[in-house]
Amino acid sequence: MTQNGTLYIISAPSGAGKSSLIQAYLKYHPLYEAQVSISHTTRNKREAEQEGVHYYFIDKPTFLEMIEKDDFLEHAEVFGNYYGTSKNAILNTLASGVDVFLDIDWQGARQIRNKMPSAKSIFILPPSNQELLRRLKGRGQDSDETIDFRMKQAKKEIEHFDEYDYVIINDDFERALSDLKAILRSEKLKTEYQLQNNKSLFTKLLSTEI
Amino acid sequence: MTQNGTLYIISAPSGAGKSSLIQAYLKYHPLYEAQVSISHTTRNKREAEQEGVHYYFIDKPTFLEMIEKDDFLEHAEVFGNYYGTSKNAILNTLASGVDVFLDIDWQGARQIRNKMPSAKSIFILPPSNQELLRRLKGRGQDSDETIDFRMKQAKKEIEHFDEYDYVIINDDFERALSDLKAILRSEKLKTEYQLQNNKSLFTKLLSTEI
Numbered sequence: 001m002t003q004n005g006t007l008y009i010i011s012a013p014s015g016a017g018k019s020s021l022i023q024a025y026l027k028y029h030p031l032y033e034a035q036v037s038i039s040h041t042t043r044n045k046r047e048a049e050q051e052g053v054h055y056y057f058i059d060k061p062t063f064l065e066m067i068e069k070d071d072f073l074e075h076a077e078v079f080g081n082y083y084g085t086s087k088n089a090i091l092n093t094l095a096s097g098v099d100v101f102l103d104i105d106w107q108g109a110r111q112i113r114n115k116m117p118s119a120k121s122i123f124i125l126p127p128s129n130q131e132l133l134r135r136l137k138g139r140g141q142d143s144d145e146t147i148d149f150r151m152k153q154a155k156k157e158i159e160h161f162d163e164y165d166y167v168i169i170n171d172d173f174e175r176a177l178s179d180l181k182a183i184l185r186s187e188k189l190k191t192e193y194q195l196q197n198n199k200s201l202f203t204k205l206l207s208t209e210i
Numbered sequence: 211m212t213q214n215g216t217l218y219i220i221s222a223p224s225g226a227g228k229s230s231l232i233q234a235y236l237k238y239h240p241l242y243e244a245q246v247s248i249s250h251t252t253r254n255k256r257e258a259e260q261e262g263v264h265y266y267f268i269d270k271p272t273f274l275e276m277i278e279k280d281d282f283l284e285h286a287e288v289f290g291n292y293y294g295t296s297k298n299a300i301l302n303t304l305a306s307g308v309d310v311f312l313d314i315d316w317q318g319a320r321q322i323r324n325k326m327p328s329a330k331s332i333f334i335l336p337p338s339n340q341e342l343l344r345r346l347k348g349r350g351q352d353s354d355e356t357i358d359f360r361m362k363q364a365k366k367e368i369e370h371f372d373e374y375d376y377v378i379i380n381d382d383f384e385r386a387l388s389d390l391k392a393i394l395r396s397e398k399l400k401t402e403y404q405l406q407n408n409k410s411l412f413t414k415l416l417s418t419e420i
Contacts, residue, residue: 123401126413129420158415166396167404169411179399186376187397189389191333194377201337201379205368210339 004196005032005094006187007116008110012124015135015156017170021124022101025083025176025184027199032188034099035089040066043081056086074104075110087115100196106160120187122180124208127171213307213407215242216243216397217326219374223364225345227380231334232311234331234387235394242398244309247300250276251290266296284314284321295393297325307395320404330397332390333374337381379390 012018024172026034040056042063051057058066063082066072074085085102093100102119104111112119126132132154161167166183170176187193195202222228237242251331252265252273261267268276273292276282285294303310312322312329322329336342342364346357360377376393380386398401407411 017328125415127418129415133420152385155416155418162401162405163413164401166399168399169404169408179395182392182395183399185389185392188374189378190373191372191377194379195372197377201369205335205339206365208338208365210343 005034005097005099006184006193007090007094007102007112007119008111008184009101009104009119009121010124011104011106011109011121011124011157011160011164012170013132013157014150015154016124016126016131017135017173017176018035020123020173021168021170021176022103022178024173025180028177028181030099030184032099032183032184034101035093037085037100037102039083039085039091040072041081041083043083053081073115074108076108085112088104090116106157106163109160109163115206120166120183121164122168122183123161124164124168124170124176125158127169131171213242215244215304215307215309216394216403217304217310217329218394219322219329219331220313220334221316221319221367221370221374222380223336223342223367224360225342226334226336227345227383228313229387230314230383231378231380231386232392235311235390238387238391240309240391242309242352242394243307244311244394245303247295247303247312247330247351248312249293250282250307251291251293252295252350253293271386283325284318288337290328293345295322300326316367316373319370319373330376330393331374332376332378332384333371334378334380335368335371338381342382 010018018117022036027037038052038054038056040058041059043062045051045055045057060082063084064182066084067075068085071086071088072084073087073090075082085104085108090100104112104134107201109121113121128136134153136150136154142150168176230284232246232256236246238380248262248264248266250268250273252268253269255261255265259265270292273294276294277285281298282294283297283300285292295314295318300310311417314322319331323331336345343361346360352360369404378386378389397409
């Protein structure tokens with residue numbers, strides 16, 4: 001029986017709790033194996049970062065070559081650095097039966113949807129603007145200007161929540177985590193998924209043999 | 211905030227465990243209120259049955275009048291008796307924010323899908339033909355002929371599982387129940403549902419006010 005993984009696009013404004021939710025889900029030992037997609041980037045590796053864990057660090061010519069070969073599901077340039085998601089890396093993981101989380105903004109999400117229509121997308125929202133601001137301030141390491149900028153960026157991201165398949169409102173963390181678990185579990189129960197992954201069972205059930 | 215319920219069409223061959231799953235779900239105190247749809251019928255009330263609990267018992271002229279008024283989402287004649295699902299009864303329940311389970315065969319399911327495209331449908335399968343036969347025999351109250359007839363009927367029902375949105379394979383009861391819970395929870399997280407039921411939250415999140 002070949003089980004195929006599902007690609008989950010996850011977007012959220014900064015402060016919505018996206019990374020914490022994904023990490024908590026991965027720790028929970030789901031029924032179905034899952035992992036976070038690892039991007040390729042041309043930016044310099046920071047001290048705490050590890051190759052193949054946080055990113056695949058490559059140089060700009062290599063990145064441009066991969067673009068030429070259409071090896072990216074999506075890519076973007078941010079502050080002069082390139083970031084991209086390798087199609088082959090994702091397809092191989094999915095083919096091995098592992099679900100993949102792709103933590104990406106609404107623009108990247110649009111590119112993915114076009115190239116992989118079977119991907120499911122989830123948007124995580126904060127419960128209110130006050131709470132979003134509190135969470136952005138709560139980090140206590142940024143200037144008012146930075147927080148104000150982040151708040152504006154967050155608003156721009158939030159504007160696109162209705163392009164996603166699912167919306168989780170992260171008011172209570174445990175409840176939001178249960179929501180995420182329910183979505184991933186229910187996706188495995190959709191008929192098109194079951195048909196693809198339980199062919200032999202269905203053939204037997206439809207046969208006249210006991 | 212107006213919460214609208216969802217109509218769930220649930221079908222399964224006899225012996226798949228459909229009724230037990232629905233009853234177990236209703237006992238579990240779901241996040242969202244739910245109840246089983248109550249049909250109208252012209253057949254005689256049995257001793258253990260209660261009006262408005264098991265069925266609404268009405269006479270044939272009343273039933274035919276309701277057909278004329280197009281008040282049934284679906285109806286069927288079985289062994290000379292009529293059975294039907296009142297559209298108004300269901301719509302009122304859904305409007306009060308309560309989910310409704312409609313326990314019905316594949317033919318009724320088709321009628322419902324046409325009349326209420328927003329309904330979600332779930333098919334419950336036994337894990338194997340051997341297990342299905344074992345469960346049908348397990349009741350210990352029917353002749354071989356009856357069991358053989360039921361097995362054939364079950365097969366005819368199973369043939370239509372791929373017309374449903376979700377498929378639950380009831381191998382382990384607790385797991386199947388968790389599957390059902392996950393489906394109902396995830397349906398509330400779909401963007402079209404959230405948009406309909408959390409309008410004021412989204413308006414506030416998209417406004418410039420903190």
